[in-house]
Each structure stands twice: as structure tokens, then as C-alpha cells.
Amino acid sequence: MKIRVNGVDQTLDDNVDPDMPLLWAIRDLLGLTGTKYGCGEALCGSCTVHLDGHAVRSCVTPVRRASGRSVVTIEGLSKDGNHPVQKAWLALRVPQCGFCQSGQIMSAAALLAARPRPTDDEIDTSMAGNLCRCGTYPRIRAAIRKAAGLPEDAT
């Protein structure tokens, strides 16, 4: 099975279970640990990656669905961490513990790719699948607005 991950073609062993969630293939087989396990049922968003440019929950995406397609993980979102979302995240010091943040960033990047100037409601709707227990939501909203070139404060 061939998957393009962060711009690099990867070949998975023939005996890899095609039902293995993409999450575990990324983490256990490819050694990319920026994508996190949080629930295993697409309920928390910690495992969000881009599959052909769309945000997907890798914990419920069988690896076979990624076969022949392009996956981008947090490690491949940008060179040197300079994606506008990553920059806004650091500028506003969004993370607390940091565990959910790669999923948050991947969801936010996908949102801004589709809606470059999202409304507050659109931010809440599209980020509703990404849980954060530390409570970084206010700064996530502000950082998305900042990355979009909008005023940081809610309207």
C-alpha cells in the first residue's frame, strides 16, 4: 500500500491490516507522533489530519482509504512551523498542555483553506469537533481570526 505523507511517498508492508486506522499507521508504523489519540471514535478531533486537503479524523479512517492519496499531518503542515495558523497560535500563546493542539491546528487550517474569512459562528461550527480540556477555546477563536487577518476580538 502506498501513501503520500507530508509530500513523501511511503510504502506500507503488505501484511498491514487495511482496516488499521490511519492514526495508528501514522503513529506506530511511520513514527509521526504529532497526531494524537484521544477517543478512537471521531468524537474529540485530536487525531485530525488532512486527506487530499480535507480534514478527517484519522482514528476512524481505515488506512486503505488513504491508499494512493495524500496525507498531511501536523509535521507536514508547513516547513519550519510558519503556516499562518501556527504563527497565530504562537503569537497568542494558545496551547496549555498542548495535546489537542495539533488536531485543533489541522482543523483550523482546513477551515481557513475553505473559508478564508470565517464568521464567529462558522469558527464555532467547524471547530465543534475538536475538544480541549484545558480550555484554550477563547484563544483558539482569536488565533483563527488573527490567522485570517480579522480582528482578534469576537464581534
Added chain:
Amino acid sequence: MTAPVRVTRRAFLVGLNLSLGGLALGVYPRLATADEPSGRAGPAPQPASEAHEDATKGLDPNVLVHIGDDGHTTIVCHRSEMGQGVRSSIPILIADELGATLERVVVLQADGDKKYGDQNTDGSSSIRRFYDDLRRAGAAARMMLISAAAKRWNVKPESCVARDHQVIHPPTQRALGFGELVPAASKLPVPAAKAITLRPESELVNVKKASLPLLDGPAIVTGTALFGADVKLPGQLIAVIARPPTVGGKVARYDAARALKIPGVRRVVEMPVPKAPWMFQPWGGLAIVADTTWAALKGRAALEVSWDPGSNEVADSATMRDEMLSSVRTAGTPLRSLGDADAALASAAKVIEAEYLVPHLAHITMEPPAAIAQVASGRAEVWAPTQNPQAARTEVARVLGIGEDKVTVHVTLLGGGFGRKSKADFVSEAAFLAREMGAPVRVQWTREDDLRHDYYNAVNAQRLRAGLDGRGAVIAWHHRTAFPPIKSTFVAGTTTPAIDDLQQGVLDLALSTPNVRAEACAATPRVRIGWYRSVYNIFHAFAVGSFIDELAVARGMDPRDAWLDMIGPARILGLQDLGIAKLSNYGEPLDRHPVDAGRLRRVVERVTEASRWSTRKQQGRTLGLAAHRSFVTYTAVVLSVVPDKQRVFRIDEAWISMDPGTVVNQDRVRSQMEGGVIMGISNALFGGVTLKQGAVQQSNFRDARIARIRDVPRKIHLDLVASGGPPCGVGEPPVPPVGAALANAVFALTGKRVRELPIAAAFRI
């Protein structure tokens, strides 16, 4: 910019110039069998320079500070990072006291070792309890460097200053860099603690900055930060454990055949059966050990097992609720007594009474517990997201039957802690399995495991009664609280809270009421009970804060006025004024951290002013207020709720005023305030797991809800009251007042008084 350097091959450091990310693990002798762990697929950190590979040369005044003869300074963070910012707060405090330039400082995460003193990162204590000690660690190094310089120049040490990584003699404008002074300074005696003098606080320049870049921020936003499950060792296996659904249950029968047929599953291992008291023991069951996490999960699903439920099969949340209510309807152990509450209640013109219930709360860290261990040649080495690496070390040594000196515990970043990860059960599971398998093993808890096998915050019932005289003044206050105390996890059979448990919002409650009684009532523990961010304060603040609001209604008063009336005038309350024999006061002496009604009043006044309280039922919004003292910090919260078509109400705005004394690393304190309000909303709105036939009913985020982004107010206004004085707790104090503030706002909007959490259940939302 400083490149990431390594003091040993094991120790990745993060520069305190706060512009670089990387791993950070403690220094420890490597095992012969171990190769470099790597959790990252990206390029390895820069190879260490020879100077740092052999970094024993230099000035080492204590275990927290090392200055090399090139001036490179290493500061140890001996407490665990779980989002509160301790990995920057501790080093910056030490660096400022030392006079170091941040660009020349790297931060090293300590292993678990008694030489560091208390490493148990809980109780909102890292700055509160160690502020002066941490400063002394930096000051000792500064004084030795100054002594060396003064000797060289033949001037008085008092005439020299240390700043910008050098010692300066202002009268003659001479200066020597720290590195140049290290060879001479390291030969000087380390000043005794009593002889160490601290700088004026005004000189702690970085500590006082409004914000600093996040130490681990770059690593977090690029996915290279190292959490518990991210450490990889060569040849490692992964274990998922099928645990008995009830506490005290065990395996009755099992058949591993189907599990072993899953490709990649290596073995099914019987875990040791835990015995009461539960403490931090491995939590029993059957471990499926496999090559990949997926194979282990499939193996667990295929495993055929039946359980002997043990005596807790009778446990049922509905029954426990009834038991606790009858417990608070009869007299308990009196622990606070002022005046004569019985007589005052008997003579009262009116008696108001209410009962409050709060369920078991789960921590639900976004990172479920995970740890990796390897055991070889009689030694164990563990990497874990632990809040308490010394307890983990002790438990691993106990499980393996080896000395603690043979156990190394490295602390990774914690993907949330909140008290869950101060318990070492998941760490000792990894160590047990690594020995059984003769290979490194990572134990991975699933979300279901996390929810069903937590050390829950105690379930609670309270009964509050107040007597009003003919003019509506509160003349009596009678408080009963029942919950299974945390001690039950450590001493089997403990059912009744002790005096130290009731410090959290019962005994230290500043009241103007002349007649007060508080009693502790029994509740049978049915699960492992543990610390959860702000602990018993959660339910005590909910009940007291709701009851004061109920009294306001009964007295026909504005709730803010009722709060200020109940607190009484600004004053210090001693043990006699409180009517108590002792107050453990979060380990703080009462003369340094008294019960200060004035500080509680002030946060109430400030938060109501900021939220324009006088308009509390206007402009389409309705406000609710509550305040609380915890971890010797004073916090008040106002929440605004507005009607919502689908969900009855929505929280649209929040205000929090918090007075934690002296503040270190203001931005991380503010982020704790934001996060605390949101965790408080989760607790009040959605919190709680329930037991049925002894087993936790909830399994994942579909039935165990926490606040999502849409549940959180669009605006959270932070008022950090910089009152000065000794630093108080920060991580936990924002949480307790939120529940009552929300219940009070919801009452003001809907007329429905919710006395049992979660609020969402009362409205079926």
C-alpha cells in the same frame, strides 16, 4: 539563538530564550540495552558539543542550577508541565534572581528523585510553596559569582551587582561574564540558606512581564513535543488492558485463543490482582501485548473473558444518592462550631433549607494515561506523563521488587493532568509488563479505560440550613457534607471526611453569621477516589454559592448585597472567629495566609463592577455570581446567560476576578483563569459519571460530555488582582465558583433552581 544542546545523550534541552522547541528529558545514566528514544520523525537535534557532553565542570550550587565555564546555564524544572506553564515559570524565576540572560539558559526536565524535594505537582503549589526556595536557588549561584568577582577586583561584594549574565562593579565600570567567574566561584563554599539574600522583587524583570513566548510552543504547534505515548524504544511492544468493570473485581474465566489469532498479538498476560487499599497498584485484568496499538485493540476486542464483580457490584449511583442524602439528614461529626447554631435555628423567624448533590467527576485528560517502561539487568527505566515522578518511582520499585535506586522515571510533557496523573497506576502497569515481556512495553489506556477506571472526584451530598431573624438577618448557619474521602483510596474502610478534608470551603468559609455549625457525614467509597482540579472545593463552592443566592431570594436582597453581607466586613478571621480547632490551610501557616474576608469582598466587588451587576437582568442577559477561597487564593466569577431556542440558555459572557497574591508569569496565570472558568462550566453543565451494578456507565465523549467551543462564552473577561504579598495557588482556584455562578444565573433566567449537577440533566439539554 541558542541551538538545542544536550547535557548527556539522553537529555534534550529547551532554550529559555523561548524561541526553540524540542524534547526535554532528565539526565540519568543510560541502560546498556537502551538506544536513543525518539518520538519524532523529523531531524534529530543537533549533536551535543563536547563541552556539554561532559557538563560536570562548572558551578553547581544546588540541584536546580548549573553554570558551565562557558557561561551556559542549565536550570532544572523539577515539577511537571501539564499546561500551567511551570516549565517556564520556575526557570524564569531562578534566572531572574541569578541575573541570567534568558538566551543563555536551557531548561532541563528533572527525573523523579528525592534530591529535588517535593516534586508532586498538585495542590496549586509550585510557585505558592516554593517561591522563596526557587529564588534562593538562583541567589546562591549569584552570590558565589559575585564573591568570586569581588575577590578578583578586591572590592566589597555588596558593591557588585549581577545582571545580563555578568557581574558588574558599577563604581569602576568593570564587568566579568558568568562563565569567566565559574572556575573561581565553583571553589567557594555554597552559602547557607539563612545567609542567602534575595533581590528586591522589582528586579525580577522577566517574571513580571505581561507575557513570554511559550517554552514548548514551537514543538507543540509542529507536532514534535513529546507526550507520554510519543516515546519510542527499539523493539517496543504495545499493551492494552482489559480491566474488571467493578472496583475489586477480578478475572473469573478467560480464553485467549481468539485474541492470540489476531496478527501482531504476542501474548495475553494476567495482571496482578489489586488488593485494598488500592493506592497506585496496577489495576488488574488481562493485558494484550502486541506489535502495534491496533493489534492490541483488536486483540482486546477478541478476548473472551468473564469477570467476578466482587462486593462493589451492589454500587449504584441512585442508591448512593439516597444513602448520602440520609447521611446528611442525620448528625455527623461536628468540626466547626461557633455560638449556638441549634438555639439560633430554634429561635429563628424563618429557616431556609436546601440539599445539593454533585456526582463523581472524571478528569478526562485529553491524553489518556500512557507510559513506557523497559526492565533489564535489574534496572527499570520509565517514561511517563506523571505529576508525581517520585511516587511513580516508589510504585515501580514495589511492583518489581527492586530498590528505588534501580528505577529511573523520566517525565514527559503531560497531555493534561488535573490530578489524574499524580496516580502512578498506569506507570506501574508498564513496568510490570516490560518485565513480563522482556522487552520495552508501552501501556496505552483508551478513552473508555480512562473514563471507567479513574480516581474520581468524590461524589457528594450537602444539606445547608440557615436561620433568619425577624428582620431577615442570617443568625444561624448549619452545614453538613457527606463524601467518600480520598483517604479511602489509601486506607481501606475510610468513610468519613476528616478535619483536613473540610478545609476546602467549609471550615475556612468567612461568614458574618454569629452561630455556625458544620458537620462531616459518612459516605461509602465504591470507586477509587482521588484529587481532581480543586477537589472538594468543587462541590462545597457549588452548594455554599447556590445557598447564599437562595438566601438572597428569601431575604428579598440583591445577590451581590447578600454575598457581601454574608462575608461581613473586611477582617482577618482566626481559628476562634471561624469556630474551628485547626485549619490545615493548604499547608500554609495562618499568619502568612490568613482567612481574609477583605480579599474575598474585594473580588466580589471588582467582578460585579466589571460585569455591570446593577444591570444584571437587563439588555437580554441574566447574571449569576459566586465567590470562593481555595488554595489561599480569592476568586469571584460572574456568568451571563441568555435564552437559546434549542438549548434553553447559552453562556454568552464571563467575568473572573482572582487575587493570588504575587504573580509569576502573568500570561500563564491568565490562561489558567480562562481554562479554569471553562473547566468549571464543564463540571457544572455536563460533569459526572454514574455507576450501575458497580460499573461506570459512561464510555466516551458521546455520553461523557465536556464543554465544546460552542458551549464556551465568546468573551471571558479576566481581572487579575495583583495584591502582592506571598504568592497563592493559581491552577485550581479559578474552578470552584463557576458552578454556583452558573446555577445562579440559570435560576435568574429561568426561575428553576438546580441543586443537583449536572445542570444539563435538569434541563434535558
